[in-house]
Amino acid sequence: MKIGILSKRTGFITGKLKNYFENDGHEVKIYTKENLCINSSLFENDLYILKSKSLFFQYAGLYIExxxxxxxxxxxxTRRHKNRIEADLLIKEAGLLxxxxxxxxxxxxxxxxxxxKFPLILKPLSGSGSKGVRIINSANDLKESNSQVIYLQKFIEGIHLNVYFIGNxxxxxEKPPMSNEHVEMQLLPLNEDIKEIISNWVDTHNILFGHLDIIREKSTNRLYVIDPGSFPVFDNWKCGGDPVDKIGRIILEKYYEITNYHKF
Structure with missing residues (x-):
């Protein structure tokens, strides 16, 4: 089978997935901004993997599909993950806080x-990670021009969690507040309320893998979903096995299900 990967980069998890699929006997090509042209040449592959949420790659995916x-x-x-307004609707559709x-x-x-209402967290409307994120303690901290449109999120005091899921x-x-996925994190016991959140998220949106940024509020012990991630790099997976193998396998299983293709 011929597989295309739509990605900003050729390294990290993208490169590891390429190796996984090639070792499984598939032909793989990575498409970045440097070599991606949206036209009929993309029809040469049997399957595409959308690693990046950037609009350019989303348009390519839409054309391909x-x-x-x-x-x-x-x-x-994936598209709805990118925008914080739409991501908030995804969270509420799953019955989560x-x-x-x-x-x-x-x-x-x-x-x-x-x-x-303060403190609040200033965040970019689109994107992921901690870039451009800062605490706003009062209206005087807003240095942006009065006409600039901004997104502010309520500050929740508590324990910050990064919860990965791959299949079941x-x-x-636990991660430091307002940090990205790449910082060192501490493995936590898997509580039933976290299991329930992931189960609701996966079942509602039929998601194969990803992660949720969650805060356990100090004063109430409630769990608030802060940000969802559609395709993390799984740098901090500490729960046994290689996450790349798990993701690669689940992607192939989904492809075979979609196409009624029988490998054996």
């Missing part, structure tokens, strides 16, 4: 907020 070639993970769910947020111009937000396997870790 509309011409009958499977794209994994699901394009629509998420922090209150404010989205509007600086001027409008200042008029609608009183000091009791779940790996819960």
């Amino acid at each position: 509309k011409h009958g070639i499977p794209v994994i993970p699901n394009l629509e769910i 998420s922090p209150e947020f404010y989205y509007g111009t600086v001027e409008a937000i200042k008029k609608s907020l009183d000091e009791t 396997e779940i790996c819960a870790l």
Whole structure:
């Protein structure tokens, strides 16, 4: 089988997946911005893997899928992961808690907020990781122009969790506040309430793998889903086995299910 991977980079988990599929007997090509041209040449592959949430790669995935070639993970769910407003709706559709947020111009937000609402977290509307994220302790901390549209999320004091899932396997870790996926994390016991959150998330949206950033609120012990991730690099997987092998296997199983293809 011929597999294409749509990715910003050729290294990290993308390169490892390429090696996994090649070792399984498949022909693999990685498409980055340097070599991706959206046209009929993309029809040469049997399957595409959408590693990046960037719009350019989403457009490529949409074009490919509309011409009958499977794209994994699901394009629509991946698209909704990218935007924090839509991601919040995904969280609520799964019956999960998420922090209150404010989205509007600086001027409008200042008029609608009183000091009791602070602190808040300023985040980019799109993207992932910790880039551009900072704590806003009062309206005076908003240095952006009054006409600039910004996204603010309620600050939840508590333990920050990064919870990976691949199929039925779940790996819960504690991480420093407002850090990205690549920092060192501490493995945590897998509590039933975390299992329930992942189960609801996976079942509602039919997701094969990913991660959720969660905060366990100090004052109430409630779990708030802060950010979902559609295709993390699984740097901190500490729950046995190679996550690349697990992801590669589950992608192939999904492809065989979609196409009614029988490997043996």
